[in-house]
Amino acid sequence: MAERDADAPGDAPRGASSGAPTGSDARIADLIAAGPTLSVEFFPPKTDEGAEQLDRTVRELEPLSLSFVSVTYGAGGSTRDRTRDLVVRLNKEQGYPAMAHLTCVGSTRDELGGLLDDYDEHGVHDVLALAGDPPADGSSAGGDFTYALELVELVRERGPQFSVGVAAHPELHPRSTDRSSDRDHLAEKLRAADFGVTQFFFDADDYTSMLDDLARRDCTTPVLPGVMPLSNPAGIARMAEMSGASFPTGLAARVEAADGAERDRIVVESAAGLCRALLDAGAPGIHLYCLNRSPIVLAVAREIGLR
Numbered sequence: 594m595a596e597r598d599a600d601a602p603g604d605a606p607r608g609a610s611s612g613a614p615t616g617s618d619a620r621i622a623d624l625i626a627a628g629p630t631l632s633v634e635f636f637p638p639k640t641d642e643g644a645e646q647l648d649r650t651v652r653e654l655e656p657l658s659l660s661f662v663s664v665t666y667g668a669g670g671s672t673r674d675r676t677r678d679l680v681v682r683l684n685k686e687q688g689y690p691a692m693a694h695l696t697c698v699g700s701t702r703d704e705l706g707g708l709l710d711d712y713d714e715h716g717v718h719d720v721l722a723l724a725g726d727p728p729a730d731g732s733s734a735g736g737d738f739t740y741a742l743e744l745v746e747l748v749r750e751r752g753p754q755f756s757v758g759v760a761a762h763p764e765l766h767p768r769s770t771d772r773s774s775d776r777d778h779l780a781e782k783l784r785a786a787d788f789g790v791t792q793f794f795f796d797a798d799d800y801t802s803m804l805d806d807l808a809r810r811d812c813t814t815p816v817l818p819g820v821m822p823l824s825n826p827a828g829i830a831r832m833a834e835m836s837g838a839s840f841p842t843g844l845a846a847r848v849e850a851a852d853g854a855e856r857d858r859i860v861v862e863s864a865a866g867l868c869r870a871l872l873d874a875g876a877p878g879i880h881l882y883c884l885n886r887s888p889i890v891l892a893v894a895r896e897i898g899l900r
């Protein structure tokens with residue numbers, strides 16, 4: 594179990610419901626069950642300046658008493674050590690659990706098993722089990738894995754101390770051949786996992802119709818919607834193209850045409866509106882893509898009254 598400062602912010606009750614589990618050793622699956630949760634995604638910084646920015650963001654987000662954070666894993670394991678070090682540090686220093694993203698395509702069972710054992714030793718027990726992407730040039734990735742479900746099974750072999758999340762794509766995975774088989778695979782993966790976290794999307798109907806598709810397959814595993822405030826329309830348009838998500842060109846044009854406080858107002862109101870619609874539709878919490886910055890997250894959280 595990770596050492597913690599008894600005065601860490603997460604030791605205070607958090608979450609909308611009393612009796613919710615607290616502290617960095619709480620399993621995210623249990624936090625979601627007691628939700629609604631509020632969480633953010635970080636990426637491991639590459640530079641000293643980026644590291645300072647992230648430390649500042651972590652401090653600035655403390656008043657939110659976040660339920661948990663997650664840390665991305667660079668394509669093909671390119672950030673393996675930086676992801677690992679950041680997850681272990683946040684889990685130890687903050688009052689919330691930090692979830693490690695982990696991809697399996699191109700890796701061996703021994704490599705990933707060793708990393709999971711290392712996380713276990715350091716008190717990190719929350720993993721987002723992902724396939725990752727095969728090489729763009731169509732060559733073989735090698736390794737022992739093809740699909741994320743196989744990584745879920747590897748984590749499960751470690752024991753019940755781990756809580757496992759998986760990715761969900763409300764607008765279908767970009768490599769899927771058809772809606773029905775994509776949803777079948779998603780339902781099977783979610784049944785093996787504890788919860789899902791979605792790719793970003795901008796229309797609440799995409800989320801609710803995915804849940805309807807899953808319910809028709811008797812899959813009721815909770816799925817947290819991932820919400821991306823449109824603070825950087827050009828960058829997010831590129832990400833949407835890669836991930837197969839629709840892009841709100843009208844909203845992007847309004848953001849681009851504004852500046853300063855007005856631009857922030859449009860970004861916050863649109864993201865908060867989506868969050869409200871999702872919570873009204875029964876979402877078990879909100880996972881915000883924050884790009885390692887705090888101001889928009891703080892404003893959205895205030896708008897939706899989740900903290």
Ligand code: FAD
Pocket residue numbers: 664665666667668669694695696722723724725726739740741742759760761762766767768769770774775776778779782790791792793819
């Ligand atoms: P899978 O669940 O394996 O699905 C991939 C495709 O295979 C889908 O089309 C699915 O329908 C199909 N499929 C699944 N099982 C079968 C089967 N048995 N037979 C045939 N087809 C099947 N990437 C990173 O590199 N690092 C990250 O940190 C990262 N974080 C992410 C976080 C979130 C919330 C999300 C939504 C995505 C993230 N990704 C990340 C991207 C992810 O790695 C890619 O989308 C990847 O292409 C697929 O991963 P997956 O886990 O959804 O794969």
